[in-house]
Amino acid sequence: MGKQIECKNCTLGYEGVPVTEGINFTVNSGDYLCILGENGSGKSTLIKSLLGLRPVMKGDIDWCEAKHGEIGYLPQQTLVQRDFPASVREIVISGCMAKGKFHPFILKEDKERAAKAMEQLGITDLEKHCYRELSGGQQQRVLLARALCASGKILLLDEPVTGLDPKAQNDLYEMIAKLNADGMTIIMVSHDIHAAVKYASHVLHIGSKKQLFYGTKEDYVNSKLGQSFINSEEAEHDE
Amino acid sequence: MNETIQTLLTYWDLEFVRYAVIVGLLIALCSSLLGVTLVLKRFSFIGDGLSHVAFGAMAISTLLSVTLKQASHGNSVFAKFLEDTNGMVIILPVTLLAAVLLLRTGQNTKIKGDAAIAMISVGSLALGYMLMNMFPGSANVSGDVCSTLFGSTSILTLTSTKVIICAILAAIVIAVFIIFYNRIFSVTFDENFAKASGVKSDGYNLLIAIITATIIVLAMNLVGSLLISALIIFPALSSMRLFKSFKSVVICSAVISVICAFVGMVVSILNSTPVGSTIVTADIAVFLLFSLIAAVTKRN
Numbered sequence: 001m002g003k004q005i006e007c008k009n010c011t012l013g014y015e016g017v018p019v020t021e022g023i024n025f026t027v028n029s030g031d032y033l034c035i036l037g038e039n040g041s042g043k044s045t046l047i048k049s050l051l052g053l054r055p056v057m058k059g060d061i062d063w064c065e066a067k068h069g070e071i072g073y074l075p076q077q078t079l080v081q082r083d084f085p086a087s088v089r090e091i092v093i094s095g096c097m098a099k100g101k102f103h104p105f106i107l108k109e110d111k112e113r114a115a116k117a118m119e120q121l122g123i124t125d126l127e128k129h130c131y132r133e134l135s136g137g138q139q140q141r142v143l144l145a146r147a148l149c150a151s152g153k154i155l156l157l158d159e160p161v162t163g164l165d166p167k168a169q170n171d172l173y174e175m176i177a178k179l180n181a182d183g184m185t186i187i188m189v190s191h192d193i194h195a196a197v198k199y200a201s202h203v204l205h206i207g208s209k210k211q212l213f214y215g216t217k218e219d220y221v222n223s224k225l226g227q228s229f230i231n232s233e234e235a236e237h238d239e
Numbered sequence: 240m241n242e243t244i245q246t247l248l249t250y251w252d253l254e255f256v257r258y259a260v261i262v263g264l265l266i267a268l269c270s271s272l273l274g275v276t277l278v279l280k281r282f283s284f285i286g287d288g289l290s291h292v293a294f295g296a297m298a299i300s301t302l303l304s305v306t307l308k309q310a311s312h313g314n315s316v317f318a319k320f321l322e323d324t325n326g327m328v329i330i331l332p333v334t335l336l337a338a339v340l341l342l343r344t345g346q347n348t349k350i351k352g353d354a355a356i357a358m359i360s361v362g363s364l365a366l367g368y369m370l371m372n373m374f375p376g377s378a379n380v381s382g383d384v385c386s387t388l389f390g391s392t393s394i395l396t397l398t399s400t401k402v403i404i405c406a407i408l409a410a411i412v413i414a415v416f417i418i419f420y421n422r423i424f425s426v427t428f429d430e431n432f433a434k435a436s437g438v439k440s441d442g443y444n445l446l447i448a449i450i451t452a453t454i455i456v457l458a459m460n461l462v463g464s465l466l467i468s469a470l471i472i473f474p475a476l477s478s479m480r481l482f483k484s485f486k487s488v489v490i491c492s493a494v495i496s497v498i499c500a501f502v503g504m505v506v507s508i509l510n511s512t513p514v515g516s517t518i519v520t521a522d523i524a525v526f527l528l529f530s531l532i533a534a535v536t537k538r539n
Contacts, residue, residue, distance in 0.1 A: 051435040073435040084279060084428060087484035094425040097438055104418045130483035143432075150436040 002029050003064045004154060004185055005050065010059035012045040018057055019045055025204050025214045029153070032177075032186045034200035034217075036193065036229070041208045043189050047158055050187070072151030074143050076158050081139075082132065088142050089127045092118055095149030110149075117148040121175060137168030141175065148179075155179065157188040161195070173199060193230055197221060205229070243509065250508050258397045259514075263500050265409035266458045267470060267518070271496030272416050273450055274475035275489050276427045280447075284353065285341055286471040288360035289334055289455045290464035294388065295363030296333035297459075298370040300326030301383075305374055327404075331456050337363075338452035342444050389463040389515055405457055412450050419446065424485055466515045470496065473522035480526075480533040495525050 005027040013019045020042035027033055037043050048054040049061060051071060063070075072095070095117070096110035118124045121141045126134065131142060140160055147155055157176065161169040177199050180186045190196060196203055196217070203220040205213040213225050220226040250256045270286075277285060304326070307318035320328070341356055371380055397405075416423070425433045426443045433440045458467045478491035503518030510517075 053434055071435070073432055075429065075431040075435070078429065078431070080279060080281060081428065085479050085483055085485060085488045086424070086428060090424065090485050091428060094421070094428060095432075095436065097421060097425045097433070097436065104421070106421060128484075133483075146432070150432075156435075 003027075004029055004031075005187075006062040006064060007050075008060045008062065010049070010061060011057040012042045012049060013057050014045060014054070016057075020206050020208070020210060021058075022210050023059070023204075023206065024211060025202075027154070027185060027187060027202075029185055030180070030183055032180045032199060032201045033188070033204060034196035034202070035187065035189045035204045035206070036191075036196060037206040038208065041206050043206065044158070046206070047156065047189060050156060070151050070153060072147030072149075072155045074140075074147045074155065074157040074160055076162060077139070077143075084131055086131050087127070088118070088123060088129050088131060088134070089114065091131055091142055092145045092149060095146035113149050114145070117145040120148065120179070121145045135168065136164045137171055140164065140168075140172055144172075144175070154185040154187065157186065159189055159191065161190075161192065169195075197230065246509060247505065255397065256508070258399070258402045260501070260504055262397060262402055262405045262457075263504055263514075263518075264497055265406060266454070267474075267496040267500035268493055269409050269412045269450075269454045270458055270467070270470040271474040271492045272413065272489060273447070273454060274471040274473075274496075275478075275485075275492055276423055276447060277451065278472055278475045278479070279427050282342070283472045284356050284360075284468070285338070285451060286455060286468040288341060288356040289338055289452055290459065290467040291360040291364040291367070292337040293330050293334045293456055293459055294464040295367035295370075296330040297326050298367035299333075300329040302370050302374045303329070327456070330459075331453070334452040334456050335449060338448040338455075339445060342448040342451075386463065388465045389513060408453055408457055412454060415446065415450060419443065423447070428485075463515050466519050469519040469522060470500075473519070473526050474499070477522070477526040477529040480529040481536075496522070499525055 003026060007023055007025050010023040011018050011021045012023060019040075023046065025033070035043060035046065045054065049056050051073060052063070092114045093106060093110060096106075096113055115124070118127060121144055123138065123141050123145060126138060126142070131139065134142065144155075144157075144160075147157075155176075160176070161172055164172065173195055176186060176188070180199075188196075188200070197220075200217050203213060203215065203217055203226070204211070205220070205225060213220055213223060215223075221230070277283060304315075304318040307315040311318070337359060341359065368384060371384055375383075422433075422438060422443055425438055426440045426447075430440050430444075433443075454471075455464075455467050458470055474492035474496035475488070477495055478488045482488045482491050499521040500518050503521040504514060506512065506521070507514045507517040
């Protein structure tokens, strides 16, 4: 149960303008951290910083045992991907590209890795299918398998259920929970407070100026902030 | 039928026809390989934009060679060099620079990708035409402009040096594409993911930009600057109608492109139609055919 990522008093922002200050949290091996926050609170900046693509303005992120590029990333779908002619297999294998040295061709171990990832996510039978002809939920699983190929330790998911129907959302959440149960560390950025409360072990809630909460899920549910957030979401659901 | 074959064989005996066919097929192959990536990255218009830049650069090089000649009373070595290389020494660097700038702006800048392309494209077309009119390289300006834009005759006036240069560049493009195929796929499909997992996607974007510019400068000889886009996008779009994996799309578009280029050249020789537009017509026909097949198979 080692420490994997430690974020110490970080200030996030871009082009010299700080968005959020005082971000403090730790991710341990096997955690399921859910990052909540409204639009514009710096969630996507935090993702970029965690991936090592953007330096933090102040403070420090320590990737204790997880090196750069060892975080499997599930980005939000882009417009380009929607009608992309590629087979499931090709996409999953592309997750192995960053590993190790440069090889012009695909190695046998990469193929095995991809096959294992597809099996884990139950998409082996879709291997030869065309990505653009899959349902939204299947597409997310393909991208998740690709993320698994890139990392064996940590998955960083950026609003993974956006645009899925309720059943597919549920399936995907269960899938992620299963990966977590098998020992994978999960960091999930989400709007979905209910999923956070149901699945996560830890919650990080960031506001537009500063960090509002970091702690275990139980503490969050009992906190004033957690209560009000859950209630406001429920009120919205009832309308 | 026999007569047609006879005519073709007579033409095949001519050196410049063989040169034209070799160069034509190589260019068709290169442009179709890259076309798939460009179309998928939403850069279909970069071919158009860059070809106009190349047109502008060609006007500048004509201007340079004319003024140098006048200044030195026809003794300028550089002016002769410019003429010999068809202005390649100016056109290639300028187009490369524009390609790098355009693909850079594709991401997060104030002027968005498509607007930047439109701006550069129209701007250099206008400036190029103005320069050509103000400082005509020959007596027939509109003829010059027409052949630069539509490549009417330049492919039939290739020297063996040019064919060799073209073959070397084409070989480099194909080799780079094969060696970096997997990375190019990964950057094309999902730049954010590629970046996050440590693939140097900026480097690969730069590589794609450089190859694109090179192909466009090469293709100007074949179809002229206006029709280059067609060579880049049509084979890719056609094969995307039918094929479902990236590899098959790439292979199919290469095959389509080479066949269309060959058929187009044969038809243009037999009927003395303009080479560039005949090739593109063949590409359009294949696109329509593939769309039809796709529609029929979907219904079933």
